[in-house]
Amino acid sequence: MKIAITGASGTLARYFKEEFPDALLLSRKNCTYETEDLRKKLKDVDYVIHLAGKIFGKDLFKANVKVTENLVNALDKQKLFFASTIAVYGRRDLENVDENTESEPNDLYGLTKLYAEHIIRETHKNHVIARIGTIYGEYYSIYIKMLKLWKVWPFYFKNVRVPFTYARDVVEFSKLPLKGTYIVSSPGYKMLEIINDVKEVLGIKKPPIKVPVPLGKLLLKEKIVPLILDRSFNVEKSLNRGWKITPFKEGIKAFLPYL
Numbered sequence: 001m002k003i004a005i006t007g008a009s010g011t012l013a014r015y016f017k018e019e020f021p022d023a024l025l026l027s028r029k030n031c032t033y034e035t036e037d038l039r040k041k042l043k044d045v046d047y048v049i050h051l052a053g054k055i056f057g058k059d060l061f062k063a064n065v066k067v068t069e070n071l072v073n074a075l076d077k078q079k080l081f082f083a084s085t086i087a088v089y090g091r092r093d094l095e096n097v098d099e100n101t102e103s104e105p106n107d108l109y110g111l112t113k114l115y116a117e118h119i120i121r122e123t124h125k126n127h128v129i130a131r132i133g134t135i136y137g138e139y140y141s142i143y144i145k146m147l148k149l150w151k152v153w154p155f156y157f158k159n160v161r162v163p164f165t166y167a168r169d170v171v172e173f174s175k176l177p178l179k180g181t182y183i184v185s186s187p188g189y190k191m192l193e194i195i196n197d198v199k200e201v202l203g204i205k206k207p208p209i210k211v212p213v214p215l216g217k218l219l220l221k222e223k224i225v226p227l228i229l230d231r232s233f234n235v236e237k238s239l240n241r242g243w244k245i246t247p248f249k250e251g252i253k254a255f256l257p258y259l
Contacts (some may be wrong), residue, residue, distance in 0.1 A: 006033075007052030012083065014139045015167045016049055016174070026052075029078065030051065033067045038074035043257065046067040049081045049174055053116075055109050058224060063117070064112035072124045080120065080127040081174045086163060086185055088114040088131060094159075097130075098194055098234040099181055117181070118142045130170065133185025133233065134226045137167035138254040142223060147255055154195045154208040157216045160230035161188030166251040173243050182241070188232040189248055197249040202259070 005016050008025035017023065024045060033052065042048060050071060054063040072080070087110030088103045105111040118128050136143050143256055163185040165255070173184050195208045216224045239245075 001046045003047045003049060004042055005049045005051060006031075006067075007050070010051055011049050011137075011139050012135060012167055014172065015137065015171050016051065019171045019175075020049075023049075033070055035070045035073045036148050042078065044247065045078055046076065047079045047081070051083045053083070053113070059111045063090060068116035069119050072120055073160060075124055077126060080124055082117065082120055082127060082129045083170070084117055084129050084131045084181075085110065086131050086133050086183065086231070088117065093229055094231040094233070096232055096234050097183070099183055099237055100161055103147050106226075117251065121181075126179065128174075130173060130182040130184040131181065132170055133163035133165035133183075135167050135170065136164050136251065139167070139257055144255065144258050146204050147202070147252075147259055150198055151202060151204060151259070153206050154196070154199060154204060155211045155212050156191045156195060156208055156228070157211055157224065157228050159191050160228060161190055161232045162194065162226060162229075163188045163231050163233055164194070164248060164251075166246040166248075168196070168251075169244070169246050176242055178241055182238045182243075183233050183235050184238055184243070185233050185235055186245055186248070187235055191227070193201075194248060198252055201249060201252045201256070 003020045004024040004026060005013055007013055009027040017025065026041060031041060050068065052067050054060050074138065087107065088105050089097050089101060090104045090106045090110060092106060103114050107113050117129050120129060130145045165185045170184055192208065198204065213228055
C-alpha cells in the first residue's frame with residue numbers, strides 16, 4: 001500500500017514518517033496544495049494521511065478548510081485519514097464527551113476543523129476522522145521545556161483533567177481498518193496525577209506548587225488553555241475497535257533522552 005502524508009514538515013508528521021518511511025511526503029516545500037497539483041502527486045497513492053493545518057496564527061480557514069477541500073476534490077478512491085481535533089467540541093470544560101456529543105466550537109481553530117470534517121463527510125466516503133486530544137510527545141519542544149522546569153520545581157495551575165494523547169498512539173490508530181469519526185484521546189488525566197507520574201519517572205522529590213492562572217497566562221499565553229480546562233472523554237468507541245492508549249507514565253519515559 002502506497003501512503004502519502006500531508007503536512008510532512010510538522011511535528012506530528014515526524015512520528016508518522018518514522019512508522020511509514022517510504023511514504024510520499026507533501027509539504028509547502030514541494031506541493032502547492034492546489035487540486036491539480038494534489039491530483040498529480042496522489043494518483044498512485046492508496047492512503048492519504050492528512051496532517052496539514054494550523055492551530056494558531058493567520059489564515060486558519062485557508063490552512064484547515066481550503067486545503068482539505070482541494071484534497072478531497074483531488075482524490076478518487078483513496079482512503080483518507082483526517083487529523084481533526086477535540087476543539088470541535090469547544091475550548092471549554094467538558095464532561096464525558098463522545099462522538100455523539102454536539103459539536104460547539106468556540107474558536108476559529110475548532111470551527112475550521114469542523115468545517116473540514118463536514119466537507120470530507122459530504123464528498124469522500126472512504127475516510128476516517130480522528131478527533132485528537134491534546135497531543136504530547138518527545139518531539140514537542142514545549143513539553144521538554146515544561147519537564148525541565150518541573151525538574152527545578154513541579155507546578156500546576158488547576159487540578160483539572162487534561163486529555164493528553166501520546167503522538168505515537170495517533171499513528172497506531174491510523175493503521176486500524178476503520179471508517180467514520182472517532183475520538184482519539186485519553187479519557188483525561190488529573191494534573192496532580194500527571195505530576196506524580198513525572199516525578200516518579202524523573203526522580204523528582206519536591207512537592208508540586210500551585211501557580212496563579214493569571215501568571216500562567218502571562219508566561220504561556222494561549223498555550224496555557226489545555227492546562228486550565230477540565231475535560232473528560234468517553235473513548236470506548238475507539239478502544240472497542242482495537243485502539244490502545246499508552247499509559248502516561250510510559251509516554252513520559254520517551255522524553256528521558258532529551259532531558
